[in-house]
Amino acid sequence: MPTGTRRPTFVFAPVVEWRANRLQDPVAKLRFLKQASRRRAQVYDAIRLKEPWQLRIVFMAIALLFFPKHTVSDANSVYAEQLAALNLNATEKFAMVWMVDRNKGYEVYSNGLRVETKYEMPAEEKHQGVFRRYEKETLAQQQIAHPVGIIYHTTESHILPFEQAETKRMQLLGENLIYYVRGKRAYHYVIDRFGRVFRVVPENEEAYHAGYSVWANGDSVYVNLNQSFLAVSFEAQTRDADDQPTVSPAQIHSARVLTDMLRSKYRISGLNCVTHAQVSVNPSNMLIGDHTDWAGNFPFVEMGLRDNYEIPTAGLYAFGLEYDQHYMKSTGVRLWKGLVLAEEQLRQDATSHGLPLATYRRYRQNKLREMLEALKAKGAPEETN
Numbered sequence: 001m002p003t004g005t006r007r008p009t010f011v012f013a014p015v016v017e018w019r020a021n022r023l024q025d026p027v028a029k030l031r032f033l034k035q036a037s038r039r040r041a042q043v044y045d046a047i048r049l050k051e052p053w054q055l056r057i058v059f060m061a062i063a064l065l066f067f068p069k070h071t072v073s074d075a076n077s078v079y080a081e082q083l084a085a086l087n088l089n090a091t092e093k094f095a096m097v098w099m100v101d102r103n104k105g106y107e108v109y110s111n112g113l114r115v116e117t118k119y120e121m122p123a124e125e126k127h128q129g130v131f132r133r134y135e136k137e138t139l140a141q142q143q144i145a146h147p148v149g150i151i152y153h154t155t156e157s158h159i160l161p162f163e164q165a166e167t168k169r170m171q172l173l174g175e176n177l178i179y180y181v182r183g184k185r186a187y188h189y190v191i192d193r194f195g196r197v198f199r200v201v202p203e204n205e206e207a208y209h210a211g212y213s214v215w216a217n218g219d220s221v222y223v224n225l226n227q228s229f230l231a232v233s234f235e236a237q238t239r240d241a242d243d244q245p246t247v248s249p250a251q252i253h254s255a256r257v258l259t260d261m262l263r264s265k266y267r268i269s270g271l272n273c274v275t276h277a278q279v280s281v282n283p284s285n286m287l288i289g290d291h292t293d294w295a296g297n298f299p300f301v302e303m304g305l306r307d308n309y310e311i312p313t314a315g316l317y318a319f320g321l322e323y324d325q326h327y328m329k330s331t332g333v334r335l336w337k338g339l340v341l342a343e344e345q346l347r348q349d350a351t352s353h354g355l356p357l358a359t360y361r362r363y364r365q366n367k368l369r370e371m372l373e374a375l376k377a378k379g380a381p382e383e384t385n
């Protein structure tokens, strides 16, 4: 759930700021240009030598930031290939998971998942979820009977060392956390330090977890995801950018069997299983990443999902949003691939609409404004981030 300190100015990446400062000094400028040409050679080497994609993305990002436009278009053809290679329309497989036992306080499922229900909030008509998807171009709304995705969060609560001697205190903290989450209707599910899965908010009711948020999948777009996505939160804390939250193998295992159960029950696309950092937006400055939990290091693959950090970040291509220095610092290299490919998607969409990139970006941003206005007019509660 962490929120970053927003900066009003748009900065493409930390390195741009560094570059701008350096360019004020003519001697430094010369040195920079020499260095840039060396880096350009490195970029082409990286592409030719088929370096691991992480390295290539870093070099590509450097190329985009440092080099004149003709280099950017060279790089675009590489991104277009990578975008096509993602094969986002591939048929998905779902595990078959069903409930085998339900008793006062717990449920057991065929894949070994056990859900603790003793802290679950009683059903309330007024919180009944309204699950919506919108058509990307026309914004036509379609109401659907069930949740369409999962957003993973961290609780950002106090975390003790994972040691046997701390067991009692960890149990106490975990219990306090559940009561806190109940009070805020913050998440549907919480996975505690020991991997126990607690359902707090019923799945067919709204939890207040996503704030201003967007996602897209094919021709469908989603806005303010409390109304269409379930929340699964790990009892964990984000430290700084390169030191992402640590979760235990037990937590990862539980998140995997929980995800499989929810996907099986509601036929949730794996492409709609994403982290809060990927979906959070700030409509007042049109930047993504207002919340940055799980901005890097989320165990997608360990949880039986594809690495969703590498799929194009929907806020960028579906609504023309941008990102700033703070977001770049909070995210890992894995997510940068999603950013770069989303820019490529936006460029391709602009071309197919016959519009210059900047005009198309504004057009998409206006779509988001329109949708938020429409939601407000319908009396949807104002999102708070």
Ligand SMILES: [Zn+2]
Residues within 6 Å of the ligand: 001, 002, 152, 153, 154, 209, 276, 291, 293
């Ligand atoms: Zn969150």
